Each structure stands twice: as structure tokens, then as C-alpha cells.
Amino acid sequence: MKLFRKILFPFVPLYYAAVFLRNKLYDWSIYKSKSYEFPLLCVGNLSVGGTGKTPMIEYLITLLGSKYKLATLSRGYGRKSKGFLIATPNATSQDIGDEPLQIFNKFKNITVAVDADRQNGLKYLKEHNPLLEVVLLDDAFQHRKVTAGFNILLTAYDQLYCDDFVLPTGNLREPKLGAKRAQLIVVTKCPENLGDLEKTAITKRLNPETNQTVFFSSIQYSETLISSTSNRALSDLKGTHFTLVTGIANPTPLVEYLTEMELEFEHLNYKDHHEFSKPELEFIHSKSLVVTTEKDFSRLHTEAQDHIYYLPIQLKIENASEFERLVAGYVEVF
Known part of the structure; x- marks a missing residue:
């Protein structure tokens, strides 16, 4: 390349x-x-x-x-929908994109919207919430x-x-x-x-x-891993082999951090905003323990997949x- x-x-x-x-x-x-x-x-x-x-x-x-009264507006990269959309509890990453979905799931007191045309998006945001x-x-x-x-x-x-x-x-x-x-x-x-x-x-x-x-x-990486049903300390993974799955632009800092902690893992590295195929999901879900990013978690886990954890980060x-x-x-x- x-x-x-x-x-x-x-x-x-x-x-x-x-x-x-x-x-x-x-x-x-x-x-x-x-x-x-x-x-x-x-x-x-x-x-x-x-x-x-x-x-x-x-x-x-x-x-x-x-x-x-705050809102976020983004393009919603990687979504399958078109035009202006406001995130709802039923929204998926295919509806609004993985990053807006991550923000919507984390912050319940704001409006999360997507539109490739930001002028159009701002117009509809104000119509949706005039007090914005x-x-x-x-x-x-x-x-x-x-x-x-x-x-x-x-x-x-x-x-x-x-x-x-x-x-x-x-x-x-x-x-x-x-x-x-x-x-x-x-x-x-x-x-x-x-x-x-x-x-x-x-x-x-x-x-x-x-x-x-x-x-x-x-x-700053959290000391706690989070799944859909439970939390566990990242340090508990010492001596346990796991699979790291990333679909972000630059996974190097995360890989280096986990390596510095002397953790044992294989790394499945996909491109940024990768749309996981059914065979890829089946392969990932077959792993006994998976650690991923918060952005990728929304596209990987299901309610039944409680062995998939994400590692939160903070700026x-x-x-x-x-x-x-x-x-x-x-x-x-x-």
C-alpha cells in the first residue's frame, strides 16, 4: 500500500x-x-x-x-440509512452508525442525530427541539x-x-x-x-x-471490562488467553497497552467501521473470551453473548x- x-x-x-x-x-x-x-x-x-x-x-x-439542551450531529459513517435520523432505543449501527450509537447508549440526556448534509440536519434538529x-x-x-x-x-x-x-x-x-x-x-x-x-x-x-x-x-484506559451482563477487572485476564477484536482506524495504542500489561491475546484486526459478515460474527462468537472497543461492541454483542467485553476509554x-x-x-x- x-x-x-x-x-x-x-x-x-x-x-x-x-x-x-x-x-x-x-x-x-x-x-x-x-x-x-x-x-x-x-x-x-x-x-x-x-x-x-x-x-x-x-x-x-x-x-x-x-x-x-445539547445535541450531536454527525454523518453516521457506515450506516445503511439515508437522510436525517434521530437515534431511538431501537436504533442499530446500520441505522445511525456505530459511533453515534455508542454516544446514544452512553448519554441519555442529549439528542443524537445523523445527516450527511449538516445544514439539513441542523434544520430538522431545531424543528424537532426548538429549545435546543x-x-x-x-x-x-x-x-x-x-x-x-x-x-x-x-x-x-x-x-x-x-x-x-x-x-x-x-x-x-x-x-x-x-x-x-x-x-x-x-x-x-x-x-x-x-x-x-x-x-x-x-x-x-x-x-x-x-x-x-x-x-x-x-x-486513559479503564481498569474494568464491561459486557452486556457483567463487569470484570482487566487485571483478571492475566494468565488467560483471549481474543482482541478491533475495527478502528488505529488499534496500535490499545495493542501496546495490553501488551505492556503482559496479557496474552490474539488480535483480529479489521478496517475502521468494518461491517462484520455472518461468518465473521460466528467465528468471533466462537471464541471463549473476546475483548473489543466500545465502538465495535455495539456491532459484535448480542444479549446472549456475555463473553464479549469492551474496554472503556476516557480522554x-x-x-x-x-x-x-x-x-x-x-x-x-x-
């Missing part, structure tokens, strides 16, 4: 030019972008997947969900038809956008110049022992604008009080 991407390098200038021109047409107001009279916070990235958007959305829900106060746009940084008032741009520690190329050779959806639209830049999936000198070096490489603030975050942001102050300061001005 890497060799094939290098072969495609001559097409990089064409892709770059097309996306650059599109962004300029929005900047020059030739292409129209709609603004809204309520807080819109966008969580996105420049690269293709794997930067931790869902943990950030969950962090923001925890921060704002108890104070405001805040909307979180998940993975909408390139959706220029909507002007978010506050953009949080994520970039993974081991794949910074400043070191990457645009598609098809690299993983960037748009040129690095697009980062200027963000108010906050968050370096995600950092090692816990990341030192101040390296943070300073990374910030310098990202070269933020004077109105931008750079934050660093890491993933930890360095200088969280300042991050939360900036987010709250934007929301409170409305």
Missing part, C-alpha cells in the same frame, strides 16, 4: 489544487456557508480517521450536557456549507498533520493551511510521560496562529481547566 501511494504522488498536486480552490471559494463567499444563532462546536481533523474524535465529543458532552441550545458537530471540519462558531482540530501525536501530505499519497483530506480555521488544536493520543521540551517542539512544528491554542491529550486533557474555560466562554456568549 505504501509503495502504491508513492506511485500516486503525481496526483497530489491535482488533489491539493482542487481542495485548495474549494476552500478559497468558501473563504471568498462565492460558495455560501450558513451561520447560526446558537453555539455550534465542530470537532474534526485534517487527516483520514484515527485522531480520537469520539472521545473528544464525549468529553464535551460531559462538560456541557448537564448545563444545556448547543450542537456538537462530529467530523464536520471539511463541511464548509456550515460555519461552526468554534472549531476543535485534532491531530494524532504519531501522525501530526504538519508532517503529512494530502491524498492520495498522504492522509490529509485538505492542505495544512486548513488548520487556520480552528480555534483550538489538540494533539491526541500522547504518551503519558510526554515532556515539556517535546511539547514545545511539537507546538513549534504545528506553527499555530496567534489566536490559536494548542493542547495535549492522552487516552485526559492537559491543562483541562483552560481548555474548558475556552469552550465554556464561547458557549456562554450566546
Whole structure:
């Protein structure tokens, strides 16, 4: 794949030019972008997947969900449905996508909606709930038809956008110049022992604008595994062989974490948002003990499959009080 991407390098200038021109047409107001009279916070990235958007959305829900009537709106990647849908107790990942389903199952006090057309989705969200106060746009940084008032741009520690190329050779959806639209830049999936000198070096490489603030975050894994019927300590798996199943963009941090714990497992690694076939599900369900991610759990388990567990994760942001102050300061001005 890497060799094939290098072969495609001559097409990089064409892709770059097309996306650059599109962004300029929005900047020059030739292409129209709609603004809204309520807080819109966008969580996105420049690269293709794997930067931790869902943990950030969950962090923001925890921060704002108890104070405001809040909704999330995403494309619902991988769903089989079309148009605008609001999550209900009967929704499946095929209806709304695995990540929106994960959020809906975890947070009962918010509205979870999907629509590839964010303008259309916002219209129907407000019609559904006229008292709606805040909307979180998940993975909408390139959706220029909507002007978010506050953009949080994520970039993974081991794949910074400043070191990457645009598609098809690299993983960037748009040129690095697009980062200027963000108010906050968050370096995600950092090692816990990341030192101040390296943070300073990374910030310098990202070269933020004077109105931008750079934050660093890491993933904290829970000590408890959760199934549909029970919980068990992750440490209990020492000496027990299990099967790790992942269908996420970058499973490396999870694999490294479990390896560092000296756990014994085989790894079934599928592509991001993989749609498991019936034979694949039967094969996975035949395993005596399965550990998976929270996103994949919604597509793997059934009520009868109590040997399938997921490992929850939580986002930890360095200088969280300042991050939360900036987010709250934007929301409170409305």
C-alpha cells in the first residue's frame, strides 16, 4: 500500500489544487456557508480517521450536557440509512452508525442525530427541539456549507498533520493551511510521560496562529471490562488467553497497552467501521473470551453473548481547566 501511494504522488498536486480552490471559494463567499444563532462546536481533523474524535465529543458532552439542551450531529459513517435520523432505543449501527450509537447508549440526556448534509440536519434538529441550545458537530471540519462558531482540530501525536501530505499519497483530506480555521488544536493520543521540551517542539512544528491554542491529550484506559451482563477487572485476564477484536482506524495504542500489561491475546484486526459478515460474527462468537472497543461492541454483542467485553476509554486533557474555560466562554456568549 505504501509503495502504491508513492506511485500516486503525481496526483497530489491535482488533489491539493482542487481542495485548495474549494476552500478559497468558501473563504471568498462565492460558495455560501450558513451561520447560526446558537453555539455550534465542530470537532474534526485534517487527516483520514484515527485522531480520537469520539472521545473528544464525549468529553464535551460531559462538560456541557448537564448545563444545556445539547445535541450531536454527525454523518453516521457506515450506516445503511439515508437522510436525517434521530437515534431511538431501537436504533442499530446500520441505522445511525456505530459511533453515534455508542454516544446514544452512553448519554441519555442529549439528542443524537445523523445527516450527511449538516445544514439539513441542523434544520430538522431545531424543528424537532426548538429549545435546543448547543450542537456538537462530529467530523464536520471539511463541511464548509456550515460555519461552526468554534472549531476543535485534532491531530494524532504519531501522525501530526504538519508532517503529512494530502491524498492520495498522504492522509490529509485538505492542505495544512486548513488548520487556520480552528480555534483550538489538540494533539491526541500522547504518551503519558510526554515532556515539556517535546511539547514545545511539537507546538513549534504545528506553527499555530496567534489566536490559536494548542493542547495535549492522552487516552486513559479503564481498569474494568464491561459486557452486556457483567463487569470484570482487566487485571483478571492475566494468565488467560483471549481474543482482541478491533475495527478502528488505529488499534496500535490499545495493542501496546495490553501488551505492556503482559496479557496474552490474539488480535483480529479489521478496517475502521468494518461491517462484520455472518461468518465473521460466528467465528468471533466462537471464541471463549473476546475483548473489543466500545465502538465495535455495539456491532459484535448480542444479549446472549456475555463473553464479549469492551474496554472503556476516557480522554485526559492537559491543562483541562483552560481548555474548558475556552469552550465554556464561547458557549456562554450566546
